[in-house]
Amino acid sequence: MGRGSGSLRRATPLRPKLPRAPPLPWFAQLKFWLPALLIVAACAAKDTLGAVLPPGTKKPLDVLETVENKISGLVAAGAVVPITMNSLSHMVLGAQPAAEHTVALPAGLAMLPVAAGDWSWVLNILTVPFGVAMFAVVWMASHAINVLILLSPWGAVDAALKSARTALLGLLTLTAAINPWVGALLSLIVILIAWLVAGWAFRLTVFGSVFSWEFLTGRSGRFTPAEKGGNAMFSGGALSGVPVRTYGKLERRADGVLEFAWRPWLVRAPKTAAVPPDARPGVGQGLFFSTVAAEGEGTLFILPPRYRGLEAELARVCQLPGGVRPAGLRKAWGVLRDLFTGGQTAAT
Numbered sequence: 001m002g003r004g005s006g007s008l009r010r011a012t013p014l015r016p017k018l019p020r021a022p023p024l025p026w027f028a029q030l031k032f033w034l035p036a037l038l039i040v041a042a043c044a045a046k047d048t049l050g051a052v053l054p055p056g057t058k059k060p061l062d063v064l065e066t067v068e069n070k071i072s073g074l075v076a077a078g079a080v081v082p083i084t085m086n087s088l089s090h091m092v093l094g095a096q097p098a099a100e101h102t103v104a105l106p107a108g109l110a111m112l113p114v115a116a117g118d119w120s121w122v123l124n125i126l127t128v129p130f131g132v133a134m135f136a137v138v139w140m141a142s143h144a145i146n147v148l149i150l151l152s153p154w155g156a157v158d159a160a161l162k163s164a165r166t167a168l169l170g171l172l173t174l175t176a177a178i179n180p181w182v183g184a185l186l187s188l189i190v191i192l193i194a195w196l197v198a199g200w201a202f203r204l205t206v207f208g209s210v211f212s213w214e215f216l217t218g219r220s221g222r223f224t225p226a227e228k229g230g231n232a233m234f235s236g237g238a239l240s241g242v243p244v245r246t247y248g249k250l251e252r253r254a255d256g257v258l259e260f261a262w263r264p265w266l267v268r269a270p271k272t273a274a275v276p277p278d279a280r281p282g283v284g285q286g287l288f289f290s291t292v293a294a295e296g297e298g299t300l301f302i303l304p305p306r307y308r309g310l311e312a313e314l315a316r317v318c319q320l321p322g323g324v325r326p327a328g329l330r331k332a333w334g335v336l337r338d339l340f341t342g343g344q345t346a347a348t
Contacts, residue, residue: 066146066212134191140201141194147208202265203245207234207302210247211289214305223306225317233307235260236291236299241273250275250292250301252318260301275300282322283311295322 145165149158172190176183194201214220225231230249235242239260242248248262258275275281279294283303290311292301307314311324 063150063212063215066143066150066208070143070209070212137198137201138191138194140205141197143208144197144201144204147204150208150211199243199265203243203247206247206266207245210234210304219306220308220310223310225307225310225314227317230261231314231317233292233304234302235262235273236293236301238294238298239273239275239300245302250318258318280321282320283315283324284327285311285324286327291327292320293322293327 142165145161149161152158152161168190172183172186175186228251230251232247232249235244235246235248237244242260242262246262246264247266248260250258250260252258257277258281259272260275261270261272263270276294279300281292281294281300284291284293284299289305290303290307291299292303293299303311303314314320315322315324
């Protein structure tokens with residue numbers, strides 16, 4: 001007989017198969033949060049160096065940060081907020097998630113006879129929409145700071161706005177850690193303030209979205225001002241009866257009056273406002289974006305980036321009597337240039 005044929009083989013003990021851990025959510029995986037962390041680090045470096053850089057140097061990075069902030073808001077609204085509200089529902093009802101081969105014990109409100117089952121799904125239906133709505137209102141108010149940074153030409157102002165927002169978020173976190181009730185009260189105050197400025201923040205959000213998209217896609221190369229139907233732009237501070245940065249269309253009517261039409265919140269009933277006939281508006285050609293300004297009365301409209309290089313065409317289509325003239329940093333550069341060359345602007 002062979003050597004091992006009559007001998008008993010040692011039985012190897014079978015190792016118990018451990019249950020596999022559930023996969024992490026997609027926003028908690030390395031392939032998502034590592035690139036996001038690198039983007040945040042780039043934004044932090046941009047903010048650190050922005051205070052000493054020349055005006056306008058970091059504007060492309062400000063545009064990218066504005067887009068990143070929008071994507072982060074969508075991720076939080078679609079994933080983080082529902083999960084948070086779901087956990088809150090289990091805490092309120094006291095329904096403990098049952099592990100495999102174990103018996104779930106009721107706790108909290110679940111000990112009541114009417115709540116003997118798992119009613120967290122009912123509370124989710126009630127709380128998740130409110131949670132998403134509160135997040136959207138607060139996020140719009142916070143995102144308005146990114147748009148203000150996009151509009152500001154000075155790095156010191158950008159740093160001040162970022163520092164103020166970071167200080168407020170830090171105060172909320174510290175207060176909630178010390179006393180949850182005080183933190184909740186402070187959070188309610190922030191939500192109330194965000195609700196009161198929701199209209200202003202919404203207009204800034206639309207403004208920043210249009211500017212960022214058209215800047216990144218270079219729409220000015222694929223756009224021509226419309227002869228009929230109106231041309232889209234944002235209202236300025238000198239247009240009476242219209243909130244600043246309202247998105248609408250400017251068109252010259254058959255009777256020769258310039259009229260601006262818009263929809264509040266982009267979906268409500270349309271409204272119109274006429275440009276005063278004695279305003280003599282003209283296009284102010286800026287370095288980063290242009291405007292339509294009244295003669296000596298301030299900005300009537302703010303033009304999106306799609307109009308860059310097409311200011312003269314817009315003035316012709318809308319029959320603007322003021323024509324095209326330099327404005328903003330472009331005007332300041334023209335004054336400095338003529339000052340050292342003895343041009344007409346310096347003499348004026």
